[in-house]
Structures are given as structure tokens and as C-alpha cells.
Amino acid sequence: MWVALAACLLSACSFNPPLDLAAMFPGYSPVLLAPVPFYPQREYQCGPAALASVLGAAGVSTSPAALAPTGDEELQWPMWGVHYVTRGEKGSEPDLAPVQELLRLLKDWRRAPDRESRALVWHKMLKLYTDEVFTIGILNGTLAPIVANARIKNIPESAFYGFDPTCYFGVYRADTFFYEDGAA
Numbered sequence: 001m002w003v004a005l006a007a008c009l010l011s012a013c014s015f016n017p018p019l020d021l022a023a024m025f026p027g028y029s030p031v032l033l034a035p036v037p038f039y040p041q042r043e044y045q046c047g048p049a050a051l052a053s054v055l056g057a058a059g060v061s062t063s064p065a066a067l068a069p070t071g072d073e074e075l076q077w078p079m080w081g082v083h084y085v086t087r088g089e090k091g092s093e094p095d096l097a098p099v100q101e102l103l104r105l106l107k108d109w110r111r112a113p114d115r116e117s118r119a120l121v122w123h124k125m126l127k128l129y130t131d132e133v134f135t136i137g138i139l140n141g142t143l144a145p146i147v148a149n150a151r152i153k154n155i156p157e158s159a160f161y162g163f164d165p166t167c168y169f170g171v172y173r174a175d176t177f178f179y180e181d182g183a184a
Contacts (some may be wrong), residue, residue: 064122067129068102098132152179
């Protein structure tokens with residue numbers, strides 16, 4: 001069980017087996033969103049680029065803070081994140097030049113006078129983050145455990161855990177699950 005759990009937790013963008021979503025979900029049809037901005041990526045570093053593309057297309061004003069050690073929950077640099085969150089009272093100051101540059105660029109992004117300037121800084125941060133490969137995914141396409149009440153119907157017998165789209169259980173159409181007797 002621990003091995004399966006570890007495999008699920010360690011999954012990332014390392015390898016995605018081809019999925020035939022049309023076969024898995026009858027009636028599925030992809031939608032092309034033409035105005036989605038394109039953020040180039042390097043091989044297997046799809047997460048930040050995909051996030052920037054989708055949020056940009058939705059018109060969401062976001063921060064590139066996730067590209068720098070700004071939180072203590074990030075496993076690739078927890079002590080640097082603690083240092084940032086506590087304003088230097090705990091943790092340790094980053095001693096890696098590219099990480100220091102990410103933090104400097106984040107300050108530049110916050111001080112940028114307009115959207116174009118922020119976009120330029122965001123692109124610099126995204127390039128630095130993906131070029132340096134701070135996180136390496138080692139597993140993907142593993143079977144995800146499915147645990148549910150026996151009264152819930154239309155749940156898949158097996159599921160894949162991977163990056164996109166299978167890391168979200170919603171890809172298995174949770175809106176079609178139902179209780180056998182109609183009551184929760």
C-alpha cells in the first residue's frame with residue numbers, strides 16, 4: 001500500500017502514456033480555444049507553461065510566485081520557502097544563484113508598472129524555472145486507488161494517476177456518479 005501511495009505522490013510530468021479519451025468517455029470531444037496564449041516549454045516541463053496558458057486565456061491575473069520558493073509546502077525547496085514566509089526569521093536563505101534570481105524577478109514582477117512589463121518578467125521566470133529543472137518527476141501513468149462506498153455507482157473500476165488530465169479525478173466524469181438508492 002505504501003509503495004502505491006508513494007508512486008501516486010511522486011507522479012509528475014515525466015511520461016504520459018497516450019490516452020484515448022474518446023474511447024474512455026463516449027461523447028467526449030476536444031475543444032480548441034483559439035485565443036489561448038502560448039508559453040513555450042522544454043521537454044517534460046509542462047506544468048508551469050500549461051498553467052500560464054490556461055490562466056492567461058481565462059483573463060485571470062495571477063502571480064508567478066509558484067515559480068520561486070515562496071511557500072513552505074514546496075518539496076523542492078522547503079527551507080527556502082520557510083525563509084521567505086517568515087521574512088528571514090526561520091529556514092535558510094537561498095544560496096543557489098538561479099533561485100536568488102527567481103526571487104529577484106518576483107520582486108520586479110510585483111513592482112512592474114503595467115501588464116506588458118509583468119508578462120516580460122513572468123516569461124523570464126518561467127524560462128529560468130524550466131531551464132533549471134528544480135523538480136524531476138520520476139513516475140507517471142500509475143494506477144490510482146479508487147475507494148468508494150459500495151452504494152455509489154458508475155465509478156470507474158480503474159483509473160490512471162498522472163499529470164494532465166488524469167491527475168484530476170474529474171476526468172472520470174464524477175458528475176455521472178450516483179447513489180444506488182438515490183439518497184446520499
